[in-house]
Amino acid sequence: MTTSRVRAAPLLDREVRIETDRESLTDALERSEERFQLLAHRVGLGVYRVSLEGRLIEVNPALVRMLGYARESELLALDVQRDLFVDFLDYERLRLRLAHGAIERVAARWKRKDGAPVTVRLSLRPVSDGRGGIAFHDGVAEDVTERVRHQESLRRTERMAALGATLAGVAHELNNPLAAILGFAQLLLKKGVDAEARLALETIDHEASRAGKIVRDLLTLARKREVERRVRLDLNDVVGYIVRTRRYALETHGVRCLTTFGDNLPAVIGDRTQLEQIILNLLNNAEAAIRAARDDGGRVYIRTRGEGLSAVLEIEDDGVGVPDEVRERIWDPFWTTKGVGAGTGLGLAVVRDIVVGHGGEIAVERGTALDGARGARFIVRLPGVCGHGPDASELLAEAASRALDVLVVDPDAQSANFLTAFLASRGHAALAASDIDYAVRLANHLPFDAVICDAGIAGGASLAAFRSASGCRSARFIVAAGDPASTARLPLPLPAATALVMRPYDLEELRVLLED
Ligand SMILES: Nc1ncnc2c1ncn2[C@@H]1O[C@H](COP(=O)(O)OP(=O)(O)OP(=O)(O)O)[C@@H](O)[C@H]1O
Ligand SMILES: [Mg+2]
Structure with missing residues (x-):
């Protein structure tokens, strides 16, 4: 008796200890569960338990708020597949994957009470029924709609910045052919043409300048530059x-x-x-x-x-x-x-x-x-x-009162041709050079009243080289740019008697700069 009592004492002791351990474990679990709920509540995580038939069994207030419902009971009445998922196939896929174990941070599209879509990140785990099967699923949902939207807008901005750079290049390439179309249309208009041809040329002229301007407006917006004619x-x-x-x-x-x-x-x-x-x-x-x-x-x-x-x-x-x-x-x-x-x-x-x-x-x-x-x-x-x-209609009506000698420096033959043709039509004499060395050599031997120089060439020390050439002492300088990027190497502010114009040329602007 004594022996057995003696023997039983440690056993009882152990049972008491096991019981106490279990109680404190349950306490700890409850506390940690509470802490988790509190945390989930604070960070706005939706926590829920859903039956295998797709009915919500438990939901927290954050989930109710996230989905725009007024009460828990409204959510508990929902059919998850039909009322929560935008695409019911998403729900079926998740159910299949859950048969193999927990799923961490998978994105899904849900809908709110008002039908508005919500992008959620879900962490899900199957909960065992103790007999080798699954009783229900527990889930934690994070609303990432704003974050996804923000990332998409960042991506779009990056794409647009890349597009902007491409656009600057395309604009540069478009400006020369546009300048030629516009220029020759304007030159032909100044010749005697019949009414039908005039209408066609006016349309070409108008549309080509609009196309050129649209390209420049985009660049203006991207680079905050303003070029215009009022x-x-x-x-x-x-x-x-x-x-x-x-x-x-x-x-x-x-x-x-x-x-x-x-x-x-x-x-x-x-x-x-x-x-x-x-x-x-x-x-x-x-x-x-x-x-x-x-x-x-x-x-x-x-x-x-x-x-x-x-x-x-x-x-x-x-x-x-x-x-x-x-x-x-x-x-x-x-x-x-x-x-x-x-x-x-x-x-x-x-x-x-x-x-x-x-x-x-x-x-x-x-x-x-x-x-x-x-x-x-x-x-x-x-x-x-x-x-x-x-008034726009009065522009370019009369001929130039004084003939000028003009040096045109442009590596693009089309653009140079157009300028010399325009200058000739105004009664001026024009010489064209396609590179700066040749142009400066000409300017050292011949006097010019004006120099029209492509911006790509006019950068660096080129303008200074022209200034010191004997033939350019009293010349006016016009720097012509196809797009704002090509003006980047120009010395700023521009030297005295130097003007910047944008291509496609505005002939009236060019005329004023040369002749007035
Ligand atoms: N008349 C309108 N009625 C309804 N929404 C409009 C109207 N005009 C503009 N918006 C809205 O403003 C947005 C921005 O317009 P904006 O003209 O700046 O760009 P876009 O038309 O989308 O593209 P882009 O004009 O560059 O081709 C449009 O996408 C549209 O949502
Ligand atoms: Mg628009």
Whole structure:
């Protein structure tokens, strides 16, 4: 008895100890579970337990919030496969993988109560039923929607930066052929041609300068450079021209253009091509917004009016409209809702840049005139002028009053040919050199009134070499650049009597620089 009692004592002791150990283990487990729940709550992790039939059994408040529900009970009533997963196949794939063990940090697309998609990162583990099977699955969900969106936007910005660099190169390559097209069209226009040929040449001239300008606008935006030519303009004229050129294309896509031109508009001082680009970009956006809304087309309302000293343009569509929460972001460069390849998000950034560059302002409002309150209305307000300014139609009318000797330095034969032809048409004498050594040799032997030099050549010590050449003592210098990058090596500020012009050439600008 004594012996057995003696023997039993340590046994009892052990049982007591095991019991105590189990209690403290359970305590510890509960504490760690609580700590985990607290942590999950703090960092906003959704924690849940789901049955094999796809019913939620337990959820934490963070998950309820993440999915936009008001109460736990709403979530517990859901069918996970149907109500939670955007793609039910994702759910099936996860279930299959869970049969083989836990899954760490896998991405999935869920939907909120309002249907909005949420990107979540899930960690899942099967919980055993104690008989070799699986009783249910435990999951932890992290909402990574914003992070993924941010990464996508970073990637897009990087892509656009790379595209910007490519674009600068392409612009450089495009500028020479464009300069030749534009230049020769302008030269032919100055010859006596019949009405049909004149119309064709004017269109070539106009479209080539617009193409050149679009390339430059992109570069302007990317590098914050401004090159422009301002004349006195009638906004109705500019709007009318663009509407005429775009109307057919828009109407074949079922988009009707309704116009109301005000008759009390003040004239504006502006760069015609830039103002045309405003209207084009706004019309393009209107068309896209209409197409996004429905297949059978829609309407664009284009109105102009005078308002005090301002000329006002409104372009309104009955498309999808601009949601309030993105109203400020639409102006950001590279912000777009269009698919990859469909839009770069530069349109409105360029528009805003041009409007502000003209001293004006632009706003967007909800559409009002068409189909109730749908659509978007863009309002452009430009400052008007009184009195007289230079008129585009009067440009290049008379011949030069004094013949000049001009040295053209350009490695591109097309571009040099165009310049010499233009100079000859103005009654000037031109000599062309394709490299700097030859040009400086010429300038050491012959006197010149002006030198037009390609920016790529004019960099480094070249301008100084010209300055010291005996034939260039009193010459005017015009440095011609195809794109802002080629001006990078120029000495800044530019020496006295030196002007910078951009290609494609603006002949009036060139004329003024040479002759006035
Ligand atoms: N008329 C409009 N109606 C509804 N949304 C518009 C309208 N105009 C612009 N937006 C929104 O603003 C975004 C930015 O417009 P923006 O013109 O800057 O770029 P984009 O049209 O997307 O591309 P890009 O003009 O460079 O081809 C568009 O993607 C669209 O979401
Ligand atoms: Mg656009």
